[in-house]
């Protein structure tokens with residue numbers, strides 16, 4: 174048992190049972206995060222990033238979602254078997270989430286002040302008036318004048334809405350913050366401001382962070398670790414150096430090969446040849462097999478995580494073979 | 506906001522004038538008139554003509570309407586021809602009964618439809634949802650007078666617990682209010698369900714849940730306040746229906762409200778009373794719609810912002 178983990182997920186499986194068949198969104202995912210660390214969760218659209226994040230809060234919509242998990246510990250607390258009453262105490266307090274689209278994430282009929290204060294009132298032992306006062310401080314902290322607290326979301330720009338959402342998420346100083354593409358909906362200058370804001374608040378409250386993004390530049394800028402997702406699995410995870418410089422997984426290799434310059438902030442992940450697999454009909458064994466230049470018949474068997482070092486694992490069975498390596502050169 | 510209300514109030518004046526015009530002329534087209542009903546059977550044509558003049562019914566319809574409108578604009582709705590009393594006095598006397606019935610029925614309708622609509626939406630595609638749809642369709646498609654007769658048959662003829670008509674006690678109110686209330690509950694349930702279904706899918710509810718708001722408050726606070734916006738719109742027309750539906754229901758249950766008063770006035774060709782009642786009815790309806798629009802602004806800050814511009 175590692176008490177130093179803020180998050181410990183083992184074998185997470187999430188299915189969506191829809192009329193058009195079962196969508197296998199997350200398939201036996203493992204993810205661990207040390208306290209105070211920041212991990213970037215990257216992967217193409219549909220890889221299951223948001224679904225994984227929602228599982229941590231147990232907010233996967235049910236129906237159609239079905240969640241199964243061997244272990245899901247948040248700061249040592251068992252989330253999977255927790256009664257809903259206790260979960261409500263943890264949501265917004267121990268773990269907060271910033272959702273993908275700031276335009277729709279705020280309730281249009283309550284003032285922004287009320288929406289921040291609600292979180293404080295729910296989790297801290299304070300009066301409504303006190304909670305509102307602290308909401309004003311929170312607003313100032315994210316760079317919005319306190320006198321705008323009694324305005325409604327429609328009076329705010331996208332960037333300001335995102336600031337409000339960050340204020341809500343950080344109002345009770347959570348131990349873990351999950352940011353689901355917090356900047357994709359915003360224009361580039363606002364993006365940089367948002368990242369600075371998240372970084373400085375994270376340092377201030379020593380919050381652990383899961384940063385979900387398509388943008389490897391963002392990962393390089395604010396994360397310590399990277400987890401690459403493909404078809405509902407983390408297929409490679411390690412420190413920034415591990416994954417960026419000592420890339421192991423063929424899919425990760427493909428990602429980097431499609432990016433000319435990592436320091437160019439505007440570069441997004443561009444798809445590799447072939448298509449992402451249909452989540453209602455995943456191939457057996459390694460889901461990347463149809464697109465992988467290194468595939469062999471062994472790849473059709475079930476995959477497990479192979480540790481390259483203490484911090485670095487890859488889910489690719491060819492690393493069981495002696496001397497297997499991909500083409501990408503290690504960068505020292 | 507105040508300017509907006511004032512503008513709406515001023516706009517009501519032409520509406521009321523138009524309504525009075527239409528009613529006045531329609532009444533004039535209807536066969537039979539009150540003079541021949543009131544005059545003794547052996548009255549000479551001269552006597553009838555004298556009576557006509559006495560009642561202010563002489564001259565062409567345009568002349569009569571002109572006189573009526575002139576008085577109306579001075580706040581005088583005239584005297585009821587059949588009751589020989591000021592129209593406004595008769596109207597005000599009967600108004601409480603109708604208001605009582607309308608509000609009792611709205612309370613019943615809301616008490617049924619809001620919880621039922623919410624439950625149907627939160628249990629989407631279950632038997633509960635299905636039965637709410639069937640029930641609201643039934644209530645919408647069943648004529649009010651027919652439901653009223655069924656209730657009378659069941660609860661005052663078969664099981665004698667409620668009076669079949671009249672007014673005075675609380676017991677008298679139950680059956681007519683229930684009839685009118687169920688009638689409106691259908692529409693309100695439908696709209697509550699569909700607007701809740703719409704709101705339940707919204708991202709901001711997920712934000713609320715992620716904050717740690719309990720499911721109960723997610724629905725009652727975060728979802729319901731948004732869902733209220735379309736519900737209030739329908740509530741306005743429902744209140745209108747409650748006044749209008751009162752005509753049939755008041756007749757079935759012998760309820761002494763303005764619905765029955767209006768019907769009686771039309772039947773006896775009492776021009777002043779009928780026109781007066783209908784004008785007042787229109788006024789009440791317009792006021793209701795105005796109140797609804799104001800209520801809107803209080804629920805939806807986006808609407809409020811538009812008004813203050």
Ligand SMILES: Nc1ncnc2c1ncn2[C@@H]1O[C@H](COP(=O)(O)OP(=O)(O)OP(=O)(O)O)[C@@H](O)[C@H]1O
Nearest residue numbers: 189196198217218219220221222223224234237452
């Ligand atoms: N409520 C749902 N019902 C059915 N299928 C769903 C639902 N939510 C997600 N999915 C499916 O699950 C898979 C994973 O979706 P998810 O939103 O987790 O991907 P993502 O990695 O966050 O993608 P993106 O980068 O586009 O946000 C997708 O195939 C998606 O279509």
Ligand code: SF4
Nearest residue numbers: 459462465472489490
């Ligand atoms: S397991 Fe086989 S198919 Fe999958 S990534 Fe490794 S080499 Fe490619």
Ligand SMILES: [Mg+2]
Nearest residue numbers: 222223224273
């Ligand atoms: Mg997503």
